[in-house]
Amino acid sequence: xxxxxxxxxxxxxxxxxxLTAEQIVSESLRLLDEHGVGGFSLPKLGxxxxxxxxxxYRHFASKDDLLLAIAxxxxxxxxxxLQPSECWVDTLVDVARRLRxxxxxxxxxxxxxxxxxxxxxAEMHAVDVIIGALLRAxxxxxxxxxxxxxxxxxxxxxxGGEASFLSLEPEVQDADRMAWAGAYLTVDPAQYxxxxxxxxxxxxxSDDDIFETVLGLVMGGLLRRxxxxxxxxxxxxxRAAVDxxxxxxx
Amino acid sequence: xxxxxxxxxxxxxxxxxxLTAEQIVSESLRLLDEHGVGGFSLPKLGxxxxxxxxxxYRHFASKDDLLLAIAxxxxxxxxxxLQPSECWVDTLVDVARRLRxxxxxxxxxxxxxxxxxxxxxAEMHAVDVIIGALLRAxxxxxxxxxxxxxxxxxxxxxxGGEASFLSLEPEVQDADRMAWAGAYLTVDPAQYxxxxxxxxxxxxxSDDDIFETVLGLVMGGLLRRxxxxxxxxxxxxxRAAVDxxxxxxx
DNA sequence: ACCCCTTGTCAATGGTCTTGACTAAGCATC
DNA sequence: GATGCTTAGTCAAGACCATTGACAAGGGGT
Numbered sequence: 001x002x003x004x005x006x007x008x009x010x011x012x013x014x015x016x017x018x019l020t021a022e023q024i025v026s027e028s029l030r031l032l033d034e035h036g037v038g039g040f041s042l043p044k045l046g047x048x049x050x051x052x053x054x055x056x057y058r059h060f061a062s063k064d065d066l067l068l069a070i071a072x073x074x075x076x077x078x079x080x081x082l083q084p085s086e087c088w089v090d091t092l093v094d095v096a097r098r099l100r101x102x103x104x105x106x107x108x109x110x111x112x113x114x115x116x117x118x119x120x121x122a123e124m125h126a127v128d129v130i131i132g133a134l135l136r137a138x139x140x141x142x143x144x145x146x147x148x149x150x151x152x153x154x155x156x157x158x159x160g161g162e163a164s165f166l167s168l169e170p171e172v173q174d175a176d177r178m179a180w181a182g183a184y185l186t187v188d189p190a191q192y193x194x195x196x197x198x199x200x201x202x203x204x205x206s207d208d209d210i211f212e213t214v215l216g217l218v219m220g221g222l223l224r225r226x227x228x229x230x231x232x233x234x235x236x237x238x239r240a241a242v243d244x245x246x247x248x249x250x
Numbered sequence: 251x252x253x254x255x256x257x258x259x260x261x262x263x264x265x266x267x268x269l270t271a272e273q274i275v276s277e278s279l280r281l282l283d284e285h286g287v288g289g290f291s292l293p294k295l296g297x298x299x300x301x302x303x304x305x306x307y308r309h310f311a312s313k314d315d316l317l318l319a320i321a322x323x324x325x326x327x328x329x330x331x332l333q334p335s336e337c338w339v340d341t342l343v344d345v346a347r348r349l350r351x352x353x354x355x356x357x358x359x360x361x362x363x364x365x366x367x368x369x370x371x372a373e374m375h376a377v378d379v380i381i382g383a384l385l386r387a388x389x390x391x392x393x394x395x396x397x398x399x400x401x402x403x404x405x406x407x408x409x410g411g412e413a414s415f416l417s418l419e420p421e422v423q424d425a426d427r428m429a430w431a432g433a434y435l436t437v438d439p440a441q442y443x444x445x446x447x448x449x450x451x452x453x454x455x456s457d458d459d460i461f462e463t464v465l466g467l468v469m470g471g472l473l474r475r476x477x478x479x480x481x482x483x484x485x486x487x488x489r490a491a492v493d494x495x496x497x498x499x500x
Numbered sequence: 501a502c503c504c505c506t507t508g509t510c511a512a513t514g515g516t517c518t519t520g521a522c523t524a525a526g527c528a529t530c
Numbered sequence: 531g532a533t534g535c536t537t538a539g540t541c542a543a544g545a546c547c548a549t550t551g552a553c554a555a556g557g558g559g560t
Binding site: 069117127131132140148165168184194198210214219221 | 308333365367379381391394396402406429433437441442444445458463466468470472
Binding site: 013014015017018019051052055059 | 506507509510515
C-alpha cells in the first residue's frame with residue numbers, strides 16, 4: 001500500500017519517471033481483467049498506480065487514447081509467436097483461434113476495443129498474415145480484398161461479441177444463461193413449436209461449440225470458393241472434410 | 251419549447267399520466283438516432299420529454315432496464331411483417347438482412363443492446379422462426395441447437411459490430427476509413443508484401459459487399475452441411491450457386 | 501549555477517446515475 | 531361531495547466520472 005494522508009491523497013510526490021506509458025497500459029489491463037469495465041476509471045487507475053488520478057494525462061491525450069494503446073497490446077499478445085503455416089486454411093483458423101483466446105482472456109478490454117482500429121504495427125502485421133493466406137488460396141484483386149474484409153470483420157465482431165457478453169455484470173450473464181435452461185425449456189409448444197422441439201438440446205450448447213461451428217461454416221464456404229485448394233494433404237483431398245478436420249484439430 | 255424558469259427547470263408540473271413507458275422508449279430511440287450514444291443521458295432525455303430528469307424512474311427501474319425495452323423495440327421493428335418462406339435458405343437470409351437493416355437504421359441503440367437478451371415475445375418469435383428454418387433443413391436435436399446458436403450469434407455479433415462502428419464519433423469513423431484509403435495505400439512493400447499487392451482494391455470494398463460475402467460464406471456452409479436441401483428450384487439444383495443467388499437477390 | 505522542460509500534483513468545472521423526501525393530482529370509498 | 535390513499539412528477543443531494551489549467555518540483559543541458 002502507498003502512504004496516504006487523511007484525505008486519501010498521496011503523502012509524498014512520486015519521483016520523476018516512475019510512470020511510463022507501458023506501465024499504465026499494463027495496470028489498466030490488470031484493472032479491466034480483475035474488476036471489469038466498471039473497475040476501470042481514472043481515479044481507480046491513479047490509486048492502483050499510487051499516483052494522482054490526473055498524472056496519466058502526461059502520457060496519453062485522453063482515456064480513448066489509452067484505450068487504443070490497450071487494443072494494440074491485445075493484438076500484440078495475440079500475435080506472439082504466430083507463424084503462417086504453408087496451409088492457408090490452418091493459418092486462418094490459427095489466427096481466428098488466437099484472437100479469440102486473447103479476447104476471452106481479457107473480455108473487458110476486448111469489449112472496449114474490438115471495434116476500433118489502431119493502425120499500429122501489430123495490427124498491420126496481422127492484416128498482412130491474413131491477406132497472405134488468402135492470396136495463397138488463389139484469391140486476387142477485388143475479390144481478395146472483399147474476402148479479406150469478410151473474414152477479418154467476421155472474426156473480430158464474433159469474438160468481440162463474445163467478449164462483450166463476458167464483460168457484462170455476472171448477474172446479467174447468469175440471467176442470460178438461465179434463459180436457455182429455464183425459459184426455453186418451458187416454452188409453450190403451441191406458440192413456439194420449433195423451439196419446443198429442440199428445447200432440451202439448447203441449454204447443452206457450449207460457447208466453444210458455437211465458435212467452432214461458425215468458423216467451420218465460414219471456412220467451408222472459403223474452401224468451396226477458393227480458386228486454389230490448399231496444398232496440404234488434409235484439406236486438398238476432400239474439401240467436405242473440413243468441418244471434421246477443424247473439430248479434430250482442437 | 252417547454253416553459254422554463256430562470257434556473258432551467260420546468261415552470262409547471264406535468265399533468266399526471268403524461269409520460270408512458272412506450273413514449274419514453276420512443277423518445278430515447280429518437281435521441282439515440284439523432285445524437286448518438288453521447289446524446290442519450292437522463293438529463294437530456296428529461297429535457298426532450300419536457301419533464302424532470304428523474305421522472306423516468308417511475309416507469310423504469312434503471313437506465314439499463316430502459317435499454318432492454320429499447321432492445322425489444324428494435325426486435326419488434328425487425329420482425330414487422332416477417333413471413334417464413336417455404337425455402338429455409340430464403341428465410342434465414344431474410345432474417346439476417348432484416349436485422350441488419352434495423353441495426354443500421356438505429357446504430358447507437360443497436361450498439362448498446364446487440365449483445366443483450368430480452369427474453370420477451372418479439373425475441374422468442376425470431377428465435378422460433380430461425381429454428382423452424384433449420385428444422386426444415388433437416389437439422390435435428392443437438393446439431394440443430396448448435397447450428398441455431400451459430401447462425402444467430404453470427405448475425406447478431408456481425409451486425410452489432412457494424413452498428414458499434416457506426417455509432418462511434420464521426421471523426422473516429424473517418425480516421426478509420428482513411429486508414430484503408432491512406433495508410434494501407436502507401437504501405438511498405440518490403441514489410442507487408444501481401445497487403446501491398448491488393449492495396450488499391452482494399453479501399454473499394456463497401457460495407458454491403460462485406461456483409462453479403464460473409465453471409466454467403468455462412469449460408470454456403472449451411473447448404474453443404476444441411477441433411478435436406480431446400481425444395482425451391484434456385485437452391486436445390488446447384489448448391490454451389492448459392493453465392494450468385496444471394497448476390498442477385500439483393 | 502542557471503534555466504527550462506517535463507512530470508506529478510491539486511483544485512475546480514461540468515457532466516453522469518441514482519436515492520430519498522416532498523408534493524400534488526386523480527381515484528375509490530365513505 | 532368530502533376524505534384519504536396511491537402514485538406520478540419534482541426537487542435536492544450524494545457519489546461518482548473525465549477533463550482542464552495553474553502550480554510546483556526535479557533533472558538534464560548549457
